[in-house]
Amino acid sequence: GAVVSQHPSRVICKSGTSVKIECRSLDFQATTMFWYRQFPKQSLMLMATSNEGSKATYEQGVEKDKFLINHASLTLSTLTVTSAHPEDSSFYICSARDLEGFTEAFFGQGTRLTVV
Amino acid sequence: RKEVEQDPGPFNVPEGATVAFNCTYSNSASQSFFWYRQDCRKEPKLLMSVYSSGNEDGRFTAQLNRASQYISLLIRDSKLSDSATYLCVAFYNQGGKLIFGQGTELSVKP
Numbered sequence: 001g002a003v004v005s006q007h008p009s010r011v012i013c014k015s016g017t018s019v020k021i022e023c024r025s026l027d028f029q030a031t032t033m034f035w036y037r038q039f040p041k042q043s044l045m046l047m048a049t050s051n052e053g054s055k056a057t058y059e060q061g062v063e064k065d066k067f068l069i070n071h072a073s074l075t076l077s078t079l080t081v082t083s084a085h086p087e088d089s090s091f092y093i094c095s096a097r098d099l100e101g102f103t104e105a106f107f108g109q110g111t112r113l114t115v116v
Numbered sequence: 117r118k119e120v121e122q123d124p125g126p127f128n129v130p131e132g133a134t135v136a137f138n139c140t141y142s143n144s145a146s147q148s149f150f151w152y153r154q155d156c157r158k159e160p161k162l163l164m165s166v167y168s169s170g171n172e173d174g175r176f177t178a179q180l181n182r183a184s185q186y187i188s189l190l191i192r193d194s195k196l197s198d199s200a201t202y203l204c205v206a207f208y209n210q211g212g213k214l215i216f217g218q219g220t221e222l223s224v225k226p
Contacts, residue, residue, distance in 0.1 A: 107159035
């Protein structure tokens with residue numbers, strides 16, 4: 001099946017620094033990728049929809065200046081957590097659907113971010 | 117109110133038991149529905165799609181009732197390996213978003 005690769009899988013950073021997370025579709029092209037955040041014992045919360053070649057669409061309550069999304073190609077979207085704080089510590093996960101519009105979404109392996 | 121709501125967990129059942137998960141959704145614009153399975157600290161994986169006519173895949177049966185905006189998942193003859201969190205998911209064609217329920221944790225004991 002289709003594969004989505006997310007990197008890094010785990011990162012620890014100091015408060016105030018920025019962290020970039022990459023999401024790649026390995027064997028299909030994705031005009032749209034989605035970024036989710038999941039806190040312990042909670043569900044995946046959609047943060048934003050990443051659109052290739054245009055601005056991302058952010059969900060209500062998600063700061064676009066804090067969570068920068070770039071979708072420069074049909075196979076790569078990046079999420080940068082700027083000026084990270086301990087409350088940003090979470091599991092971040094991306095998903096992508098292929099151009100054919102098949103409704104199954106494929107997920108990256110997730111990135112566990114710890115801000116100390 | 118959450119767009120997709122699930123039974124609170126956890127469900128603790130013995131091996132061989134039958135367990136049912138329920139889910140309701142509030143947005144009638146939701147067009148497709150899925151059950152995903154998520155193991156601890158891993159990404160969600162698609163378990164099965166849900167159709168109005170009901171669909172079965174081995175020990176798993178999913179059902180959708182659009183009139184009641186209700187989705188169910190039935191697991192028969194549960195195995196230890198079924199232990200995971202089960203996520204009810206609604207899909208919107210417009211924007212292609214997947215909206216997740218909070219998940220129901222299942223623990224199957226020997």
